[in-house]
Amino acid sequence: MLTVLFTICMIWFVGKFFIFGLKASWGIMKLLCMIIFFPVILIGMVVGGLMYIAFPLLIIGGIIGLVMSHS
Template sequence: MLSLLFTICMIWFVGKLFAFGLKASWGIMKLLCTVIFFPVILIGMVLGGLMYIAFPLLIVGGIIALAASHS
């Protein structure tokens, strides 16, 4: 009986840790994309001659950042 109770609690505990890990990794990935990947992609587009695409993306990103900071 104790073995069954231990097994159920262990499955619950591992499930909670798995969910926490997914939430943490999603937060880290959002941070990386916002701070590192997006600016590097925009700089690469400008250096590659795609200024007409990079500038509107920069404006849209700025508007979204401005709207997110006020809410």
């Protein structure tokens, strides 16, 4: 009986840490995308002559950023 209870508690404990790890990695990935990858992609588009794609993306990103910061 005690081992069954111990097993259930251990599964619950490991599950909680797994969910915490997923949330933490999602937050870190969002930060990396917004700080590093998105600006590098936009700069690469401008250097490569794709200004007509990079400029609308920059405007859309700015609008989304403004809306999210006021909510």
